[in-house]
Amino acid sequence: MHIGIHAGTDLAGQRTGVEEYIYQLLHSFPSAGGASGHTFSIYVRNSAVLGDAPSFFIEKPLHSPFLWTQGRLMLETRIRRPDILFVPGQIPPLLSGCPYIMTVHGLEFLRYPEKYSFARRWYLRNGTMAALRRARGIIAVSDSTKKDLTHFFGIEPSRIRVIHHGYSGPPDEVRAGAPQQEKGIPFMLYIGRIETKKNVDGMVRAFEIFKRATGAPHRFVLAGKDGFGNEKIRQMARKSPFAEDIIFRGYVTQEEKWRLLSSCGAFVFATWYEGFGMPILEAQAARAPVITSSVSSMPEVAGEGAFLVDPARPEEIAKAIEVVLENEERRAGLIEAGQANLVRFSWKKCAQETLDAIVSS
Numbered sequence: 269m270h271i272g273i274h275a276g277t278d279l280a281g282q283r284t285g286v287e288e289y290i291y292q293l294l295h296s297f298p299s300a301g302g303a304s305g306h307t308f309s310i311y312v313r314n315s316a317v318l319g320d321a322p323s324f325f326i327e328k329p330l331h332s333p334f335l336w337t338q339g340r341l342m343l344e345t346r347i348r349r350p351d352i353l354f355v356p357g358q359i360p361p362l363l364s365g366c367p368y369i370m371t372v373h374g375l376e377f378l379r380y381p382e383k384y385s386f387a388r389r390w391y392l393r394n395g396t397m398a399a400l401r402r403a404r405g406i407i408a409v410s411d412s413t414k415k416d417l418t419h420f421f422g423i424e425p426s427r428i429r430v431i432h433h434g435y436s437g438p439p440d441e442v443r444a445g446a447p448q449q450e451k452g453i454p455f456m457l458y459i460g461r462i463e464t465k466k467n468v469d470g471m472v473r474a475f476e477i478f479k480r481a482t483g484a485p486h487r488f489v490l491a492g493k494d495g496f497g498n499e500k501i502r503q504m505a506r507k508s509p510f511a512e513d514i515i516f517r518g519y520v521t522q523e524e525k526w527r528l529l530s531s532c533g534a535f536v537f538a539t540w541y542e543g544f545g546m547p548i549l550e551a552q553a554a555r556a557p558v559i560t561s562s563v564s565s566m567p568e569v570a571g572e573g574a575f576l577v578d579p580a581r582p583e584e585i586a587k588a589i590e591v592v593l594e595n596e597e598r599r600a601g602l603i604e605a606g607q608a609n610l611v612r613f614s615w616k617k618c619a620q621e622t623l624d625a626i627v628s629s
Contacts, residue, residue, distance in 0.1 A: 374543025
């Protein structure tokens with residue numbers, strides 16, 4: 269088959285969830301079983317995505333100052349049409365006429381519409397609806413996302429294949445169980461976009477409750493790009509009686525991310541909704557005790573390796589933080605269960621199952 273892959277995003281820059289998914293698949297596909305029997309056209313905005321790649325992987329830079337997916341890629345796939353187009357970022361070029369298989373990462377814009385701007389919500393809802401209608405195949409990244417596709421769009425469950433993400437492994441010293449302890453004041457950690465749909469404001473409230481109740485010296489480090497509603501969160505932090513202990517680090521490098529994960533007292537990820545929740549696995553891999561939400565895909569992904577909380581109850585999140593930091597037996601149990609949970613996930617497995625889905629669609 270001639271397989272096209274929509275990779276038109278900044279994979280060489282600051283990757284977050286979807287970008288990391290695309291990046292890892294592109295680097296895992298060449299070693300998947302049966303891959304060498306196909307030709308892959310990798311549609312990119314520049315030619316700096318793959319580096320060294322086998323001859324059956326061909327990067328095709330498509331330059332356009334605007335409307336890249338619905339304009340430039342649409343024209344390319346109409347004129348030089350692949351047998352199937354894989355769209356890992358949810359919305360394909362809708363007018364290309366090319367058969368495609370798509371990955372749906374989550375429908376939080378329908379669960380929590382107030383957390384999105386009107387324009388963004390309109391684009392995601394209508395674009396996803398149109399894409400699902402004509403898709404040759406649909407991949408959901410979790411059983412939770414599959415249920416949402418059935419609930420919101422009426423998609424027949426038999427049309428949806430669940431393929432879990434993998435996770436990027438930590439450096440050798442973290443993998444060996446020797447945390448790189450950060451000097452100074454102990455801290456808890458959140459990694460993800462700084463936005464209200466991630467319930468960062470709720471986690472800040474929980475941190476305040478924890479500090480008042482315990483007087484602990486811990487800080488709360490928030491690492492990630494700014495997102496929708498970040499101004500509200502930063503204003504809330506500035507007005508907090510513990511403002512000096514709430515640290516916004518911005519986007520962090522891979523090296524810095526693993527250093528923070530391996531030395532935090534607890535990884536707090538009590539978000540409203542996750543299509544998958546890759547940071548949960550990364551925290552488990554770094555041997556950080558995980559506190560996450562009891563909703564959407566998070567229990568599915570975390571397994572037994574997390575303290576589950578109601579994201580709508582900051583006092584419950586605060587109590588979980590206190591327990592994880594003070595109860596050594598509970599803490600050790602979460603870390604051990606997190607390590608056991610990781611065997612279910614890998615990018616190699618994700619790539620093989622995804623390639624099988626593409627070829628059979």
